[in-house]
Amino acid sequence: MRYETVIGLEVHVELATASKIFCGCSTKFGQEINTQCCPICLGMPGVLPKLNKKVVDYALKAALALNCKINQETKFDRKNYFYPDLPKAYQISQYDKPIGEHGYIDITVDGEVRRIGITRIHMEEDAGKLLHESDPTSSLIDLNRTGVPLIEIVSEPDLRSPEEAREYLMQLRNILKYIDVSDVKMEEGSLRCDANISLRPYGQETFGTKTELKNLNSFKWIAKGIEHEMARQKLLLDSGEKVTQETRRFDVNTQKTVLMRSKEEAHDYRYFPDPDLVTVEISDDWIKEAKASMPELPEKKKIRFMETYQLPEYDAGIITGEKELAQFFEDTAKEFRGEAKVISNWVMGDLMRLLNSENKEISDCAVTAKDMASMLNLIEDGTISGKIAKTVFEEMFLTGKEPKTIIAEKGLVQISDVSELEKIIDEVIGKDIKSVRDFQNGNKKALGFFMGQVMRQSGGKANPKVVNELLAKKLNAFEIKE
Amino acid sequence: MKVTMETVEHTAKLARLKFTEEEKTAFLGAMNDVLNYAELLNELDTENIEPTSHPVPLKNALREDKVWDYTLSREDVLKNAPAEESGGFKVPKIIES
Ligand SMILES: [Zn+2]
Numbered sequence A: 001m002r003y004e005t006v007i008g009l010e011v012h013v014e015l016a017t018a019s020k021i022f023c024g025c026s027t028k029f030g031q032e033i034n035t036q037c038c039p040i041c042l043g044m045p046g047v048l049p050k051l052n053k054k055v056v057d058y059a060l061k062a063a064l065a066l067n068c069k070i071n072q073e074t075k076f077d078r079k080n081y082f083y084p085d086l087p088k089a090y091q092i093s094q095y096d097k098p099i100g101e102h103g104y105i106d107i108t109v110d111g112e113v114r115r116i117g118i119t120r121i122h123m124e125e126d127a128g129k130l131l132h133e134s135d136p137t138s139s140l141i142d143l144n145r146t147g148v149p150l151i152e153i154v155s156e157p158d159l160r161s162p163e164e165a166r167e168y169l170m171q172l173r174n175i176l177k178y179i180d181v182s183d184v185k186m187e188e189g190s191l192r193c194d195a196n197i198s199l200r201p202y203g204q205e206t207f208g209t210k211t212e213l214k215n216l217n218s219f220k221w222i223a224k225g226i227e228h229e230m231a232r233q234k235l236l237l238d239s240g241e242k243v244t245q246e247t248r249r250f251d252v253n254t255q256k257t258v259l260m261r262s263k264e265e266a267h268d269y270r271y272f273p274d275p276d277l278v279t280v281e282i283s284d285d286w287i288k289e290a291k292a293s294m295p296e297l298p299e300k301k302k303i304r305f306m307e308t309y310q311l312p313e314y315d316a317g318i319i320t321g322e323k324e325l326a327q328f329f330e331d332t333a334k335e336f337r338g339e340a341k342v343i344s345n346w347v348m349g350d351l352m353r354l355l356n357s358e359n360k361e362i363s364d365c366a367v368t369a370k371d372m373a374s375m376l377n378l379i380e381d382g383t384i385s386g387k388i389a390k391t392v393f394e395e396m397f398l399t400g401k402e403p404k405t406i407i408a409e410k411g412l413v414q415i416s417d418v419s420e421l422e423k424i425i426d427e428v429i430g431k432d433i434k435s436v437r438d439f440q441n442g443n444k445k446a447l448g449f450f451m452g453q454v455m456r457q458s459g460g461k462a463n464p465k466v467v468n469e470l471l472a473k474k475l476n477a478f479e480i481k482e
Numbered sequence B: 001m002k003v004t005m006e007t008v009e010h011t012a013k014l015a016r017l018k019f020t021e022e023e024k025t026a027f028l029g030a031m032n033d034v035l036n037y038a039e040l041l042n043e044l045d046t047e048n049i050e051p052t053s054h055p056v057p058l059k060n061a062l063r064e065d066k067v068w069d070y071t072l073s074r075e076d077v078l079k080n081a082p083a084e085e086s087g088g089f090k091v092p093k094i095i096e097s
Helices: A051-067 A160-178 A219-237 A284-292 A296-310 A314-317 A322-337 A340-358 A369-380 A386-399 A403-410 A418-431 A431-442 A443-458 A466-479 B005-014 B021-043 B074-082
Strands: A004-014 A077-080 A090-093 A099-110 A112-125 A130-131 A138-142 A149-155 A191-201 A211-214 A246-251 A256-262 B087-090
Touching: A004 A160, A004 A219, A004 A431, A051 A112, A051 A160, A051 A284, A077 A130, A090 A112, A099 A160, A112 A160, A138 A403, A160 A191, A160 A219, A160 A296, A191 A219, A211 A256, A219 A246, A219 A256, A219 A418, A219 B021, A296 A314, A296 A322, A296 B074, A314 A322, A314 A340, A322 A369, A340 A369, A340 A386, A369 A403, A418 A443, A418 A466, A431 A443, A431 A466, A443 A466, B005 B074
Parallel strands: A211 A246
Antiparallel strands: A004 A149, A004 A191, A077 A090, A099 A112, A112 A149, A130 A138, A138 B087, A191 A211, A246 A256
């Protein structure tokens, strides 16, 4: 049978505050274990948590960016469960009055825009980390992460394929990075994703039984993990068996999803309002302030780039995916005299290739937008060829030098001088009478061959446009002496 | 509302506590007594009253995002650890990994 996949994502995001959510311990990543704890985050009896204002600022910004309705009276609740990484035996979270509800984001998959609902976004504290390096019968606990502020973003079950899930997560990541509330580094655990997955026969309204897939913690594995769970469920349903509601995790090594716990042992969290924390009232002014600090968001920027710069949707999507990259593009476009598409070709091609190979971000790139524009202008006015420009650009990327300096130093100025080019062409033609005959007999490929020869002879510096004209003229006029 | 034996056992399980049959029967009575007493509140009309989440009429007790000096040394952090190893709290392995 053919099934429709129904996916909802739960995403945890660590907020980029300096201190924890309820105490002043540092949130810095990668420190010595158990060195960033105090009586409050250790859950000692008698201590009082006090809410970090920036956590509310950031969560509010995120909720607004995700088009949520803001609960202006919001509060914290205790979620009770026993786990060794949770010293208080409860997690301070938000239950019935999350900071934001009923939001959405738009994603584009295969050229089609889909609106994905956001059920809720709430603030909570992170738990500690279990380390499994000890002997097989025990675990070690690091409580540095305990109390690091998180927001949890829960989507509606609106996603229909692994690709949509991946695109949603990517869009979410881009938005959160744009508004500067998190460094969204999946490899450091500041962005973590769980997926609820179920199948139903096409046309059926009611949802099938879902499983929860935990720890899809890299963009590489999210689609893979969901695909494997879909296949497992399909196999069960096709053979007449039932999917049981359970929690599974994707094992990267075996490429399978494995059972973590089944529904019978499901948690009973017994939420209740945390008596140690008072209500948070978010005033209209506070919301106004948060809105004022909001940059133009990726989706809106993408549409503007398509309109203002006539970029194809694909290009606009990639370039606006990162705020700094979009800024680089716009700064370049201001100084560049040609079509903006030329810039996006270079940005998505050579620039991104070099950034990726050096594992660098655009923010630590040595090439300034101004230099980028002046290099592109040099191609535009014929000073250098597109081919030479690649060499120049690579040098700019490595040294941060201006394109003009590099061109002068390496003698890379394009040869457009007719007499100089004629000399090269005569030499090249004279060496291969057979190809001249081919050309004169109507073989157009021969022209390309000579073109290549001239470029080689000139060290790539010949102006292809001028050479093209001169070559055709010379070849037609050439008299072969038998 | 009436507490059943099932509720008593479920509550005990959630708290990771084990009781004898006599103890459970005693809890059954005690828990029902507590709830019956709270039932008194139902005599009040609370139709137009917002649920109270906190008895103190305080709002927005907030602090600035600053790292403080009260962070403990690792030695102090681990002072109450049942067992420790390589700077970590050592606990029995959790199956749910
Ligand atoms: Zn602390």
